[in-house]
Amino acid sequence: MSDSAQIETALLDLDLQAHTARPVTDLLFRLGGAIVLASLVLMLVGPWITPFDVGRPSDDIMVPPPDLADLPHLLGQVFTGAPHDPIHWFGTDGAGLDVFSRVLAAPRADVAIAVGANLFSLITGSLIGLLAGTARTWLGALVMRISDLVQSFPVFITGMILVTLAGRSNATIVVTLALLYTPIYVRLTRSEVLTQRNRGFIDAARVLGKSEAFIALRHVLPNALAPAMIQASVTIGFAILMTAGLSFVGAGVRPPTPEWGLMIAAGADGIVQGEWWPSVFPGIAISITVFGYAAFGNGLERRHAK
Amino acid sequence: MPSEAAPILPPPILPPPILSVRDLSVGFRGVPAVRDVSFDIAPGEIVGLTGDSGSGKSTLGLALLGLVRQPGRILGGSVMIEGVDLLRLPEAARRARRGSQIGLIVQNPRGSLSPLHTVGGQIRSVLRAHLKLSSVQAAARAVGLLRQLGLNDPERRAGSYPHEISGGMAQRVLIAMATGAGPRLLVADEPTSGLDVTIQAQFLDELARTSRAAGSAVLLMTQDLGIIANYCDRVLVMQDGRIVASDRTAAFFADPKDSYSRTLLSLAYAPPPVPPVAPAELLAVRGLSKHFRLRGSGKTLQAVDRVDLTIGRGETLGLVGESGSGKTTVGRCVLRLLDADAGEVVFEGKDLLRAMPRDLRVMRRRIQIVFQDPLDALDPRWTVSRILGEALLRPDPRRIAELLTLVGLDPAVARLRPRGLSAGAQQRVGIARAIAAEPALIVLDEPTSALTPMARVGIVALLRELQARLGMSYLFISHDLNTVEQLSHRVAVMYLGQIVELGTREQVFNAPRHPYAKALLAAHLAPDPSHRRVDGVQAAVLAGEIPSPIDLPPGCYLAGRCPVAIESCHTTQQPLYAFADGGQVRCTPAAVRAGVIQRQADPPGRVLSNTVAA
Numbered sequence: 068m069s070d071s072a073q074i075e076t077a078l079l080d081l082d083l084q085a086h087t088a089r090p091v092t093d094l095l096f097r098l099g100g101a102i103v104l105a106s107l108v109l110m111l112v113g114p115w116i117t118p119f120d121v122g123r124p125s126d127d128i129m130v131p132p133p134d135l136a137d138l139p140h141l142l143g144q145v146f147t148g149a150p151h152d153p154i155h156w157f158g159t160d161g162a163g164l165d166v167f168s169r170v171l172a173a174p175r176a177d178v179a180i181a182v183g184a185n186l187f188s189l190i191t192g193s194l195i196g197l198l199a200g201t202a203r204t205w206l207g208a209l210v211m212r213i214s215d216l217v218q219s220f221p222v223f224i225t226g227m228i229l230v231t232l233a234g235r236s237n238a239t240i241v242v243t244l245a246l247l248y249t250p251i252y253v254r255l256t257r258s259e260v261l262t263q264r265n266r267g268f269i270d271a272a273r274v275l276g277k278s279e280a281f282i283a284l285r286h287v288l289p290n291a292l293a294p295a296m297i298q299a300s301v302t303i304g305f306a307i308l309m310t311a312g313l314s315f316v317g318a319g320v321r322p323p324t325p326e327w328g329l330m331i332a333a334g335a336d337g338i339v340q341g342e343w344w345p346s347v348f349p350g351i352a353i354s355i356t357v358f359g360y361a362a363f364g365n366g367l368e369r370r371h372a373k
Numbered sequence: 374m375p376s377e378a379a380p381i382l383p384p385p386i387l388p389p390p391i392l393s394v395r396d397l398s399v400g401f402r403g404v405p406a407v408r409d410v411s412f413d414i415a416p417g418e419i420v421g422l423t424g425d426s427g428s429g430k431s432t433l434g435l436a437l438l439g440l441v442r443q444p445g446r447i448l449g450g451s452v453m454i455e456g457v458d459l460l461r462l463p464e465a466a467r468r469a470r471r472g473s474q475i476g477l478i479v480q481n482p483r484g485s486l487s488p489l490h491t492v493g494g495q496i497r498s499v500l501r502a503h504l505k506l507s508s509v510q511a512a513a514r515a516v517g518l519l520r521q522l523g524l525n526d527p528e529r530r531a532g533s534y535p536h537e538i539s540g541g542m543a544q545r546v547l548i549a550m551a552t553g554a555g556p557r558l559l560v561a562d563e564p565t566s567g568l569d570v571t572i573q574a575q576f577l578d579e580l581a582r583t584s585r586a587a588g589s590a591v592l593l594m595t596q597d598l599g600i601i602a603n604y605c606d607r608v609l610v611m612q613d614g615r616i617v618a619s620d621r622t623a624a625f626f627a628d629p630k631d632s633y634s635r636t637l638l639s640l641a642y643a644p645p646p647v648p649p650v651a652p653a654e655l656l657a658v659r660g661l662s663k664h665f666r667l668r669g670s671g672k673t674l675q676a677v678d679r680v681d682l683t684i685g686r687g688e689t690l691g692l693v694g695e696s697g698s699g700k701t702t703v704g705r706c707v708l709r710l711l712d713a714d715a716g717e718v719v720f721e722g723k724d725l726l727r728a729m730p731r732d733l734r735v736m737r738r739r740i741q742i743v744f745q746d747p748l749d750a751l752d753p754r755w756t757v758s759r760i761l762g763e764a765l766l767r768p769d770p771r772r773i774a775e776l777l778t779l780v781g782l783d784p785a786v787a788r789l790r791p792r793g794l795s796a797g798a799q800q801r802v803g804i805a806r807a808i809a810a811e812p813a814l815i816v817l818d819e820p821t822s823a824l825t826p827m828a829r830v831g832i833v834a835l836l837r838e839l840q841a842r843l844g845m846s847y848l849f850i851s852h853d854l855n856t857v858e859q860l861s862h863r864v865a866v867m868y869l870g871q872i873v874e875l876g877t878r879e880q881v882f883n884a885p886r887h888p889y890a891k892a893l894l895a896a897h898l899a900p901d902p903s904h905r906r907v908d909g910v911q912a913a914v915l916a917g918e919i920p921s922p923i924d925l926p927p928g929c930y931l932a933g934r935c936p937v938a939i940e941s942c943h944t945t946q947q948p949l950y951a952f953a954d955g956g957q958v959r960c961t962p963a964a965v966r967a968g969v970i971q972r973q974a975d976p977p978g979r980v981l982s983n984t985v986a987a
Contacts, residue, residue, distance in 0.1 A: 267750030268760075270710050271803075274742050275764050275810060278735035289754050 096366025102359025103300070109174040110182070114325070115169035118153065121325045125163035129337070132158040132344050134168075134238055147204070160334060160345040169325040170352050174328040178356070180237060181306035184244035185299050192252025193288070194297050199253060200260030200291075201283050211257070214250035222247050226309060227318040235321055240313065244306055251302060252295050259291035266290075297367045304360030327353050389456075390415050391557045392437070397450035399429075399436050399614075399979065406432045406445065408614040414558070414590035419581060419907075421605030421622070422594045425633060426825045429614040430594045435564045437592070438475055439467045453556055473503035476551030478561040478580075482543035486535040492546045493519075493531025496553055503554035510921055518549040522579055541572035545579065559584060559591045565600070569695040569852060571915065574896035574906065577604050581907045591638055596826045598637055599855060599898030602626055603906040626902045635688040637826055638900060645878060646837055648862035652685025653794060655846050656707070656814055661716035663702055672923050676702040678870035679716070681949070684814065689840065689847040691861030691878070693854060693893070697922060699870040700850045704816045707848065708742055709733065714965070741807035745819035747799035751791035757802050758787035764809035776805040781835060797828030801835065817849045821856050833859050854897040858882055866890045869922055869930045872949065876956030886958045888935045889915070929960070937962045 114121060133141055133154060144151040190246035199210040226243050233239040263269065264287060272282050311328030313319030320326045322333075327349040334345025374902055390413035399407040407429045410741045414420050424430050435441060437452055439459050439711070452459045454474055459467055479485050487495060496515040500506055506514065512531070519527035522545040534544055544564065551559060561580065565573040581604055584591045593605060601608055601622065608625045610618040610633060618631040629635045663677040677699045684690045690699045705711040707718050709725055720727040720740060728736055744750035750762055762768030774784035780801040791799050800820060807815050817836070821829040833856055841845065851857050857864060864881040867888065874887040885891045892915045900905065915934040920926060926933060932942040939962055949957045950964040964970045 267744040267746060268752040270708075271742065271744070271750055271806065272709060272763065274708055274737055274740070275806075276737045277763070278734075286752055290752065 072160050082153075082254060088175050092357060092366060092369055096146045097367075099359045099362030099364075099366060102355060103363045106174050106178045106356050106359065107182075109171060113174050114172040115205050117165070119155075119165035119168040121164065121168050122323060123164075125159070127155070127159050128163045129161060129342055129345075130155050130159040131342075132371050157348040158344040160310040160330070161337065164367070166330070167344055169330060170327070170348050172325040173327045173330070174356075175351065176237070176320050176324055177266040177310050177353075178303075180240050180244065180310045180320075181303045183250060184302050184306055185246035187241065188248040189252050189295060192249040193256040193292060195249070196253040196256025196295075197260055197283060197288050197291070199211045200257040200264065201279070201287065207257070210253065214253045217247065218250045220247075223309065223312060226313060227316065230318050235319065237320065240310060240319060243307065248302055248306065250297060255295045255298055256291055259294050260287055263287050274365045293371050297364055297371060300360050300364030300367060304357040304364070307360070308353060308357050311349075388416050391455055392592070393451075393453040394437070394713045395451045395453070396437060396447040397433070397452060399432050399441055400448045401442075402447045405448070406614050407436060409450070410611075410616050411450075412609055412616065412619065414592060416557075416588040416590060417585050417881075418607065419584065419591040419593055419605050421601035421608045422592055423596060423598065423601055423608065423634070424610060424611035425596070425827050428611040430611055431562055431576070432614075433479075433611070434592065434594055437558075437560055438471050438477060438650050469842050470854040471505075472499060472556065473554045474556050474558065476554075476556035476559045478547050478551045480563045480566050481613065482540060482547050483535055485547060486543060488535055491532050491534055492538065492543075496531070496546065496549050499550045500553050514553070515549070518553055519545070521583075522549055523575075539566060539572075541575060544568065544572070544576050548576070548580060548583065552587070552589075555587065555589075557589050558721075559589060560590065562594045563596070564593070565595075565597075570898075571695065571853065571892060571896040573600075574898065579907070580604075589797040593818075596633070597898070598626075598826070598900035602900045603898045606664065622902050622905075631972075633827070637830055643859070645858065645863060646689065646840070646860065648877070649685060649687040652688050653681055655686045655688075655721065656682075656719070656848075658682045658703070658707065659717050659719070661703065661706055661718065662714050663706055663711060664714060667923065674922050675870050675925060676922065677706065677713070680867075680870075680872055682865055682872065682875065684846045684848060686813070687840065687844045688863065689849055689861045691857040691864040692848060692850045692867060693852060693857050693864060694867035695852060695893070697869075697917070697919065698867040699922075700852075700867050702819055702870075703867075704742070704818050704848060708740055708816055709737070710742075738810040739812050740814045740816065741810050741812040742816045742818060743800070743803050743807050743820045746823050747796055747803050747820075748791055748865055750803050751799060753791055755790070756787065757789055757791070757794075760791075760802065761787070761806055761809055764806045770810075777802075779808070779839070782807045795828070796824050797831055800828070800832055801823060804832075804835065804839070808843065808845075812845055814846045814848065815832045817847055817851075819851050819853075822851065822853055822895055829856065836860060840957055854894065855899065856883075866893060869919065871930065871959060872957070873931070873959045874957065876951075876952075876954075880954065880956045886952070886956065886963045887960045888937055888963075889931050902986075936962065 133156070141151075141154055143149075145154070155165050155167065157170060159165055195210060199207040228249060229243045229246075230239055233243070269282060269286055272286055288304045310319060311326070311331070314326050314328035315332045317332070319328060322329050330349040334342070337343070338346055389943065392414040394413070395411045397407060397410045398405060410433060412420070422430055422433070432442070436447055437460075438468055439447075439452070441447055447460060449458070455472070456820075459470060462470070486492065493512065493515050497508065497511040497519060500511045500514055501508065516527045516531050519530055524530050524542060524545060530538060538546070543697050547564075559580075563575055564580070568576065575783045577600065580591065593600070595601060605622050607624055608618070608620055609616050612631065612633055617690060618625070618629065618634065623635070626638070659681050661677055661680040664673045664675045666673050680703055682690060692703060694700045700713065706713040707725070708967065715727055716726070720736065723736065725733070725736060755763075757777070758770070758773050761773045765772060767916070770787075773787055777784045777787060782798060782801050782805070786794065786798065786802075791802065794802065803820075804938065820836075821832050824832060836847065837860065839845075847860065849857065849860050856877060861878050863875070863877050865872050866881065866885075867886065870890045874881060874885060874890040881890060882894065885894050915931075918935065926943070928940045928944045929938070929947045935942065942961065945961075947959045947961055949959045949967050950961075951957050952964075952967055952969055958964065961970070
């Protein structure tokens with residue numbers, strides 16, 4: 068390729084970036100942000116806004132969701148306020164519980180556990196990472212080898228074993244996930260600390276006679292946190308998947324808590340008989356949520372890189 | 374060739390111009406970047422195009438190739454190359470002309486080469502894109518081009534990948550690519566920014582020689598008036614997309630017509646700073662050495678080798694040298710940002726290298742630093758007021774406002790974050806932070822090299838004014854000889870970790886005695902067209918490349934490249950000789966010539982002491 072052709076390619080690349088990439092990622096970023104926001108709102112108020120009681124079984128067992136053809140009619144009833152029977156939008160499950168209500172109430176368990184675990188590991192992980200990046204070489208190396216060790220275990224199986232050993236409660240799930248995710252934040256923060264440590268303003272503070280601890284906490288850490296915060300969004304998504312997975316295999320949240328993984332497990336047997344709704348709707352909810360956190364994190368990363 | 378009279382230029386000399394631009398305009402979404410530009414370039418002529426950043430130089434350069442960055446658009450005008458209007462041609466015909474009729478040399482030589490292909494292969498592909506050559510012929514021609522450009526062992530170099538060759542060689546490969554197909558017009562956009570002065574001079578010498586020999590036209594875009602004075606036949610100055618001045622080089626420098634060039638040249642013509650009379654000694658560095666152990670190989674890199682220097686109160690010592698000479702390491706060792714291996718740094722009577730951490734933190738405030746990259750030196754999350762407050766023992770808004778005024782900034786910028794300031798203003802904040810600690814010495818580590826020439830003028834003037842007002846000393850580290858000349862009272866020249874010459878500004882700049890200092894200053898391009906490098910005989914060019922600081926030769930480090938080296942230079946380390954006029958030179962032949970020492974009958978043994986008194 069001649070150099071002029073290379074220039075043209077480079078200009079075309081610029082062009083592509085400017086005209087195609089940005090609007091799409093921006094849309095995904097906003098969509099992701101909306102999903103993240105919705106999941107956090109549901110985490111706070113979900114169980115209080117459900118149309119049906121999520122804990123009391125009823126006689127309406129395995130009612131299928133309304134037919135697509137009936138939807139306009141039913142929606143019309145709801146919006147005009149016409150008197151009508153209560154509608155099970157997503158149908159009911161084998162115990163006669165309303166699937167829609169339980170899908171709305173589940174973030175109280177799934178999102179809370181994932182966010183809690185990640186906050187916990189973000190805080191401890193970034194502090195350990197700061198230590199590993201600023202302390203003496205051997206200490207930093209030791210910390211990194213320990214975090215390698217933790218990361219070398221398969222996350223899901225280790226999580227299953229730890230939760231089972233420690234007893235199935237929401238608190239143990241949070242602590243287990245936090246432990247498994249901490250090395251991610253240690254690694255990210257440390258590598259960023261190593262970059263930030265060589266920047267001019269660090270030397271400037273040193274020349275002004277500031278102590279190493281002051282420099283580490285006031286200059287290095289705040290500037291090294293961004294990648295970890297961005298990672299948190301993506302990791303929360305995976306933590307939701309993991310929480311649901313653990314309860315799906317019976318090593319997570321206890322029934323009858325409304326929780327997506329439990330709902331999928333409970334409805335799984337019915338799928339072969341055509342009773343798909345108790346499992347599929349919570350599955351879709353997980354997919355949308357995990358996608359939302361990932362898209363939001365991705366968008367944050369692009370914005371940060373700019 | 375249309376013979377309409379050029380509006381601003383004198384009529385072209387006998388041959389018709391190769392490039393003739395008329396009323397060229399380029400706009401970005403309605404914002405004009407280049408407005409009604411017209412000029413000609415005759416065969417064999419080198420025309421300099423200068424102007425501040427953002428004046429539209431690069432956009433104009435691309436437009437000459439019929440290219441525009443998105444979302445720009447060529448709004449009108451014509452670009453006639455040997456009588457054909459490039460802008461009226463279909464895209465396929467334009468592409469055929471790029472490379473064959475117009476060559477482009479861009480900044481950042483290494484970044485412009487593909488890391489996955491050999492340099493020979495890249496030159497070959499350009500040649501074959503434009504000339505009817507077999508791949509064997511193209512390979513032979515590529516090697517021939519590299520040989521013409523003065524690369525030793527061109528066959529081997531042609532087989533190297535870009536990461537295996539030095540920056541200077543990469544730049545020559547780019548010339549080979551741009552000139553290989555014999556273009557009539559060469560557009561060079563800041564071709565030497567980021568190169569060391571000696572490599573810059575070599576590159577420009579070759580560019581000038583190639584274009585004059587081929588009779589091609591060159592448009593050389595640069596912000597460095599030194600390059601313009603030494604290489605260009607005519608000068609165009611751009612401001613806000615317009616050509617505001619156009620003149621022959623000599624006339625231009627005698628009396629610049631536009632405000633931009635006048636400001637830039639004002640400092641070059643200002644009298645140099647007056648050194649303090651018999652200043653008390655503030656800093657004395659003795660026998661400072663620093664080496665780095667390289668990972669893996671276990672070899673050591675000698676960054677600083679027994680450096681001695683002193684700085685008096687109120688004095689500026691300029692420390693110059695090319696990249697890798699160890700000048701920055703000296704500065705960092707003086708500040709104890711790096712721990713030296715040996716030597717002492719006596720500051721205000723106390724040895725900094727042996728100070729306890731508690732004392733050091735107090736002593737340190739007396740020596741401050743200004744960094745090369747102004748943005749990197751300021752915490753991006755902090756406001757200017759907080760940054761300056763950090764440097765004060767007790768943050769005080771009134772003092773912060775005073776400091777900002779002192780460095781020529783509006784006190785209102787205290788509320789801003791560094792990113793909201795221009796590079797020049799960021800550097801002023803960095804200087805304000807340094808003086809906030811009320812230091813006796815400021816280490817200026819290339820404080821102007823990341824700035825545009827316009828911002829540079831302001832910073833140099835500010836530093837001179839602050840020194841006159843506050844009386845502190847500077848250790849001014851720079852590879853830019855022009856700014857060193859404008860700021861320094863005394864100058865030390867470093868080569869591979871050693872000081873090779875030290876003297877007053879006049880001694881070093883007007884009559885350098887060390888062969889390396891001579892070569893460095895010969896490559897120095899002063900913004901003064903009276904001794905143009907392109908017209909003169911190029912004196913004292915050092916042969917070969919700088920030896921690697923990992924495997925240094927046993928004798929004088931320069932011996933392998935030195936025109937005056939004698940037998941003993943290759944085997945014996947050279948001491949720093951003190952000359953009668955106070956200068957110090959690390960060169961035995963020079964000392965013998967000056968009568969400082971007698972010619973020795975037998976070569977002296979390994980000299981252990983670093984300095985020999987006269």
